[in-house]
Amino acid sequence: MSRRGRTRSAVRGVGALTVVLAVVVVAGCQVDWGSGSSIQANGVAAPKKTVAPAKVTVSPGDRAEDVAVDAAVTVTASGGSLTRVELTYDGEAVEGVLDGARTSWSTAAGSLLPDRVYQVHAVARNADGQVTRTNQTFTTAKPAKVLGTDIEPLNGSTVGVGMPIVVKFTAPVKDRAEVEKRLVVETSKPVVGAWHWFSSEEVHYRPKRYWPAHTDVTLKIDTKDVNAGDGVWGIKDKVRHFSIANSVVTKVDLDKSHKARVYINGKWARSIRVTGGKSGWRTRNGVKVVLEKRQNFRFTNEAIGARERYRLTGRWALRVTWSGEFLHSAPWSVGSQGHSNTSHGCVGMSVSDSGWLWHVSHVGDPVEVTSSGGAQMPATGNGWGDWNLSWKEWKAGSALS
Numbered sequence: 001m002s003r004r005g006r007t008r009s010a011v012r013g014v015g016a017l018t019v020v021l022a023v024v025v026v027a028g029c030q031v032d033w034g035s036g037s038s039i040q041a042n043g044v045a046a047p048k049k050t051v052a053p054a055k056v057t058v059s060p061g062d063r064a065e066d067v068a069v070d071a072a073v074t075v076t077a078s079g080g081s082l083t084r085v086e087l088t089y090d091g092e093a094v095e096g097v098l099d100g101a102r103t104s105w106s107t108a109a110g111s112l113l114p115d116r117v118y119q120v121h122a123v124a125r126n127a128d129g130q131v132t133r134t135n136q137t138f139t140t141a142k143p144a145k146v147l148g149t150d151i152e153p154l155n156g157s158t159v160g161v162g163m164p165i166v167v168k169f170t171a172p173v174k175d176r177a178e179v180e181k182r183l184v185v186e187t188s189k190p191v192v193g194a195w196h197w198f199s200s201e202e203v204h205y206r207p208k209r210y211w212p213a214h215t216d217v218t219l220k221i222d223t224k225d226v227n228a229g230d231g232v233w234g235i236k237d238k239v240r241h242f243s244i245a246n247s248v249v250t251k252v253d254l255d256k257s258h259k260a261r262v263y264i265n266g267k268w269a270r271s272i273r274v275t276g277g278k279s280g281w282r283t284r285n286g287v288k289v290v291l292e293k294r295q296n297f298r299f300t301n302e303a304i305g306a307r308e309r310y311r312l313t314g315r316w317a318l319r320v321t322w323s324g325e326f327l328h329s330a331p332w333s334v335g336s337q338g339h340s341n342t343s344h345g346c347v348g349m350s351v352s353d354s355g356w357l358w359h360v361s362h363v364g365d366p367v368e369v370t371s372s373g374g375a376q377m378p379a380t381g382n383g384w385g386d387w388n389l390s391w392k393e394w395k396a397g398s399a400l401s
Contacts, residue, residue, distance in 0.1 A: 054080025054124035054132045062136040069112045069140055073120070075105040080126040089116045113225050114143040114233050144231030145171040149221055153242045153364065161247045162289045163364025164386045165205040165219055172200040174229025176399035182223045188216040196389070196397030198380045206386045206394065210366060213265060215244040245362045250327070252276070252347055254283055254371040258338050260347065262357060272353040273338030275330065276371060277345040283369060286377030287387035288320035290365045293358060297328065306344055315351050316358035320367050321383040327367065329354040
């Protein structure tokens with residue numbers, strides 16, 4: 001081959017190589033090598049497109065104070081979904097509901113308690129699985145009013161079989177049912193009993209019949225964190241223990257026999273001649289309960305508004321109404337005892353009989369008085385007249401009946 005022929009062949013070969021390389025270079029701008037990046041014209045891999053982290057928003061805001069207890073707590077996620085939400089205080093969890101899209105979580109209104117520090121922990125993920133964590137706290141407001149209690153009988157006391165449990169509240173109770181559910185009575189002997197509300201600030205408990213003698217009673221007032229309504233909250237629980245003594249029931253007849261018959265543990269123990277309230281001052285009719293035991297009690301006309309003036313001292317005295325009715329020593333009326341009514345409403349008896357009765361009686365003992373000419377003993381307002389309501393009437397006063 002001539003030199004001229006070899007030169008043409010070489011040129012054709014170079015041209016072919018140039019075309020191949022050009023094809024490769026041009027094609028290289030579009031080839032995806034399976035790495036998630038594209039090859040640029042300069043041979044450098046293009047970065048993969050990133051997804052922004054999910055954003056979590058919590059209401060109330062972080063470190064918010066005086067948050068209303070009826071506020072709803074919400075947690076929302078944008079750019080992702082919620083995988084975990086926890087709302088707690090002192091290790092106690094508060095329930096919430098997550099929507100179907102898993103982008104919003106919320107509590108029901110009224111799920112919070114007053115004066116608490118709450119912690120919120122939330123976790124969300126974006127489309128790439130990147131995790132966003134949020135931790136916040138907020139504090140709820142203190143209660144507008146505190147639901148305190150005053151209780152009778154006193155803790156550790158021993159009382160009679162007619163003693164009601166009396167709970168007086170320091171603030172009005174609007175949600176009586178919610179509070180009543182927190183009042184638990186436990187007894188060492190079977191007892192059928194119920195609560196009866198006399199007002200929004202006072203509720204009593206009594207059995208269907210008198211307490212069984214020698215019963216141990218425990219009252220649990222579990223009102224911590226109870227919402228009584230109108231901003232009134234219980235802030236602590238109480239427990240009270242008391243015992244029922246032997247049964248002492250005194251039945252006073254001021255209509256016919258003018259005697260008081262005393263029954264101890266269901267058996268007749270003594271009959272006592274008595275005198276009761278005269279015309280215009282008739283002793284109240286109905287069941288009363290011994291409120292207190294007094295000695296050397298001074299009776300005066302000013303105490304009850306009587307016009308005639310007197311100053312008398314009863315050696316032994318059992319109070320049965322706050323307005324001034326007693327069973328007491330009345331040596332000045334012995335001639336009328338067992339025959340007629342001559343007092344200003346009290347039940348008078350001899351010093352010896354009143355002394356015996358005083359010593360066998362307890363606060364809480366029932367005194368059943370028959371005095372047809374007297375006003376009916378009220379269920380409340382002048383002593384513990386709870387037993388003057390029928391069982392049906394009593395149960396009707398429960399918020400849970």
